[in-house]
Amino acid sequence: MKIRRRSPNPTVAVDTLRYQVKVPDSEPRNILEKIVWHKEVEIQRLRERTPLAELQRQVLTAPPALDFATALRDGKTSPAVIAEVKKASPSKGVIREDFDPVAISTSYENGGASCLSVLTDKEFFQGSLDYLAQVRQSVKLPLLCKEFIIYPYQIYQARIHGADAILLIAAILSDKDLGYFTRIAKALGMTALVEVHTAEELDRVLNLEQVQVIGVNNRNLEDFSVSLETTHQLLAQASSHPRANEILFVSESGIHQSSDVAYVAQAGAKAILVGESLMRQPDPGNAIGQLMA
C-alpha cells in the first residue's frame, strides 16, 4: 500500500488548546490520499453524533439485502451492466447539471442495467447517502454503495441506507482490513466488490479467499489516467491463478462505446461499471441500449 491512511500532521488536543506542528511531507501526495484523509475526519465527526452501536441496532430492522453478485452472474445483458448514479467527480467536475437520482435510476432500470452504483461521497463527488436511500425506494435492482470505505462504521451506514454491496479499494486498505470488511459485508448479507488497479493489488486480493467479486479500475485514482488495457493486463494475470474461475471480474471506468465493451468482455470481464458516458446522455437508460448494441 502506497497510500498513507492518515496525515502525518495531526491536530493534537492538549487541554483546551489545539496544536498543529508542521512536519515535512504532510500534504497529501495525490487525490486518493486527499480523499482518504478527509474521510477520516468526516467519519470521526459522524461517530460523535451517532455511535457505531446505534447503527448496529438500526441495521437489525433494515429490509434484507438483495443478491448483487447473483444479479451480475445472471446479467440481463452480457456483460452485465452496473450503471452509476454520479453527479460529479474530481477529474471531470460536474458531469450532469440536471441531476435527479431517482429519475436517472428508474431510467437505468428500464434501460437494462443489472445493478446500480450510487456515489455517496459528498466532498469530492457531490454524492449523498440520502440519494442511495431515495434510489432504494424507487428501483428493485441491487445497489452498490460507491464510497471510500476505511471503517466498518461506513459498511453499517451503507446497509441502513439500502445498499446491497459495498466497494472496497485495495489501494487504501490492508489485507487484514479487506478480509475483515468483506466478512462484515457478508454477515450483513452484502456483496463486497474489491477494487484493484495494479498487478500487486490483484495478487493480494486473489489470495484473500473470501473475495468473490473483483473490480479492475481502468482509472488510476492517483493521477486520473484511464486505460482499458489495465483490464486486459490484469485479467491475463488472473487467468493463471487457481481461483480465477470462481471469481467474477468487473471492468470499471472509461467505458464509452460498444467497442470498449467488446474489448473488456474479450479480456474476460463478466460485468462493466459505467458512469460518465451514460450520465452525459439526455436519456441515460436509453444510452445503455446503445452501449450494448
Ligand SMILES: O=P(O)(O)OC[C@@H](O)[C@@H](O)c1c[nH]c2ccccc12
Ligand atoms: O464514470 P466512469 O469513467 O464510467 O467510471 C465509473 C466508475 O468506475 C468510477 O466512478 C469509479 C471506479 N472506482 C471508483 C472509486 C471511487 C469513486 C469512483 C470510482
